[in-house]
Amino acid sequence: MTRKLYDADARLLSFSGRVLSCEYNEKKSCYEVILDQTAFFPEEGGQMPDQGVLDGQTVTDVQLRKETICGNYEETIVHMVKSPITVDAEVTGTIDWNRRFDQMQQHSGEHIISGLIHHHYELDNVGFHLGAEEVTLDFNGTLTLEQLRAIEKEANEAVKKNFSVEIAFPDPETLKNLNYRSKIELKGPVRIVTFPGYDICACCAPHVERTGEIGLIKITNVQSHRGGIRVNILCGDRAIADYTQKQDSVSAVSASLSAPASKIAEAVEKLKQDNLHLKEQICALQAALMETKMATLPSPANCSNALLTASELDAIASRNTANQLADTYPGFGAVLVGSDENGYRFVIASRRKDCRELAALFRKEFGAKGGGSAEMIQGNMKVNLEEFEALFMQL
Numbered sequence: 024m025t026r027k028l029y030d031a032d033a034r035l036l037s038f039s040g041r042v043l044s045c046e047y048n049e050k051k052s053c054y055e056v057i058l059d060q061t062a063f064f065p066e067e068g069g070q071m072p073d074q075g076v077l078d079g080q081t082v083t084d085v086q087l088r089k090e091t092i093c094g095n096y097e098e099t100i101v102h103m104v105k106s107p108i109t110v111d112a113e114v115t116g117t118i119d120w121n122r123r124f125d126q127m128q129q130h131s132g133e134h135i136i137s138g139l140i141h142h143h144y145e146l147d148n149v150g151f152h153l154g155a156e157e158v159t160l161d162f163n164g165t166l167t168l169e170q171l172r173a174i175e176k177e178a179n180e181a182v183k184k185n186f187s188v189e190i191a192f193p194d195p196e197t198l199k200n201l202n203y204r205s206k207i208e209l210k211g212p213v214r215i216v217t218f219p220g221y222d223i224c225a226c227c228a229p230h231v232e233r234t235g236e237i238g239l240i241k242i243t244n245v246q247s248h249r250g251g252i253r254v255n256i257l258c259g260d261r262a263i264a265d266y267t268q269k270q271d272s273v274s275a276v277s278a279s280l281s282a283p284a285s286k287i288a289e290a291v292e293k294l295k296q297d298n299l300h301l302k303e304q305i306c307a308l309q310a311a312l313m314e315t316k317m318a319t320l321p322s323p324a325n326c327s328n329a330l331l332t333a334s335e336l337d338a339i340a341s342r343n344t345a346n347q348l349a350d351t352y353p354g355f356g357a358v359l360v361g362s363d364e365n366g367y368r369f370v371i372a373s374r375r376k377d378c379r380e381l382a383a384l385f386r387k388e389f390g391a392k393g394g395g396s397a398e399m400i401q402g403n404m405k406v407n408l409e410e411f412e413a414l415f416m417q418l
Contacts, residue, residue, distance in 0.1 A: 025100040026060035030190070030214060033127060033229035036118045038062040045108050053083060056102040062118055065100050068227050069151035070130060074122050078114040080104040089210075096210045123229065125260060129158045131188065131218075131231045132240045132258035135178045136160060138222025141204060143174070148204070149251070158261075160254045171242055171254065178240045181221050185235030189217040239263060302337075309336050313344045313358075317351075327354035328416055332408065336360045338370075345372040345399065355381065357415060359408070366405040372398060381418070388414065 028035050040058035048055050056077065065087040066072040072085035084103040091097070108114060130153060137148040137160060150161030166174075192212045193201060203215055205225040216226040218234065231237055238259035245254050257265050273284050282290035316331050323329075329348045336344075341358045348356020349372035361367035369391070371378055378400040385391035385404060389411065393402015 024097045025058060027100070028060055028062040029064050029229045032062075033123070033232070035062045036120050036123075037115065039113055039115050042108050042110050042112045042114060045110055047107070048103075051084075051103065053103045053105060054107050056104055056108050057099050058102070058114070058116075061100050061102070062116060063100065063102060064123070064126075064229055070126060070153040070228050071155065074119040075117050077102055077104060077116045078108050078112075080106060080108075082116075098211065126153060127229050127231050128237050128259035129153050129257075129261065130226075130228050131234070132178070132237050132256060133158060133160055134216065134218055134222045134224055134226070134230070135181050135234070135237075135240065136174060136242075136254070136256060137204070138218060138224065139174050139177055140166070141222075144170070146251070150253075158256050158258070160256065161248055161251060162254065163251045165247070165252050166245075168245070171245060175240065175242045181218065182234050182237050182240060185233050186219060187233055188230050189219065190230070191215050191217070239266075241265065306337060306340060309333070309340045310343070313340065317344070317347065323352045326352065326416075328352060328357070328418060329355075330357045330359065330412055330415055332359045332367075334360070334362060341368070341370045342372075342399070342401075345370040348372065349374050349398075355415070355418065359411070361403075363407055366403055367408075367411075368401075368403045369393070370399065370401050374398070 028038055038061065040060045043057045043059055045054055045056050047053075062073075063075065063077075063082065063085045064070070064073045065085040067087050073082075075082050082102050082104060086101045086103070088099045088101055089096070090099070102116075133148075133151060133153070137151075140146050140162060141148070144164065144166060146162045146164040146166070148160055149163050150159070152159045192214055198213055198215075201215065201223065203223040203225055205213075209225055213225050214227055215223060216230055217223045236259075239262040240258050241256065241262040243255045243257055243265060245252055247253075273287060276287050276291070277284045280287060280290040280294065313331060313333070313336070316333075320326070320329050320331070329352045331344060331348070336358070341360055345356050345358045348358070350356075353375055355371050355373045355376060355378065357369060357371040359367040359369050369385075371381055377397045378395060379397055382391070382394050382400045382402070385402070389404045389406045391402050391404035391406075393400060393404075395401050
């Protein structure tokens with residue numbers, strides 16, 4: 024078994040170890056190195072692996088290998104590097120502290136949030152993922168926004184108290200009588216991480232020494248997920264960076280709307296209502312314009328098909344106009360919106376002919392995309408308007 028140095032000291036950034044094996048992995052195009060001891064935390068428990076340097080080489084990945092050999096459960100940690108390292112050689116490894124500490128902040132914050140939710144609402148954390156940008160916690164039940172805000176406030180009180188985080192490997196008898204959180208049945212020695220008064224949980228990952236190191240704990244999102252909820256959190260430096268980005272966005276919107284930051288929601292709602300009113304006016308003007316254009320078309324007695332074009336026209340007005348043309352003309356009524364340069368959006372309707380035949384024809388002749396029913400087809404195409412009109416009017 025590989026001795027896990029991070030179990031005893033999460034701040035150990037440089038260490039020495041002896042190479043037990045070094046084998047080439049063809050699939051991953053790298054060498055897999057196993058040491059007798061390591062400070063590199065592997066990908067495990069929903070958390071990304073450490074990064075750093077081993078024997079002068081960048082460690083591209085760290086994985087945990089679990090095996091049962093002759094009835095004994097063993098865990099070895101595999102370090103991925105690009106070049107071979109001599110077996111039995113003594114090597115030095117260095118951990119990327121910024122990445123390690125970031126993950127310690129996130130994971131420790133997760134324990135406090137999960138412990139509080141379990142204590143107050145008896146919900147279990149059934150999923151955890153600590154990625155490069157987001158941290159997600161899945162719970163087997165639902166909570167209101169007000170409940171989560173209360174949890175967040177209490178979690179940050181734990182940070183302010185700055186108490187020590189306890190790490191232990193209880194003996195089997197003590198473990199049997201210990202009430203701790205765990206998502207799976209564990210093999211081998213069980214590592215218990217305790218945030219006194221907030222959480223007791225089986226966990227393999229490095230954690231902060233004192234809760235004050237976590238920094239700000241912020242719940243950033245919550246959504247329904249598989250009958251429960253998925254909660255997004257950010258802690259420490261990530262939470263500060265997120266707040267800064269959102270503050271910049273709020274300031275930019277505030278300046279654009281000439282409204283104080285505290286009133287931007289109201290200003291956005293007013294802008295939304297104003298835009299809806301303008302859209303209604305535009306639709307009315309577009310409909311009037313199409314009515315005027317329809318009056319200039321040839322008589323249905325002299326023409327089977329009718330075509331109207333516009334540079335801009337919303338989808339509802341396009342369909343309404345096509346239907347009006349279909350009611351008036353014995354063939355097809357077509358509306359094209361756009362330009363030769365940017366392409367056209369088309370709506371074609373008919374009361375007596377099958378519009379699907381036109382869809383097939385336009386796909387063949389103009390590379391059109393779209394479809395519909397016998398009564399109406401819709402789509403888009405890049406075409407020269409004169410060429411389209413010459414073909415369409417002779418159908």
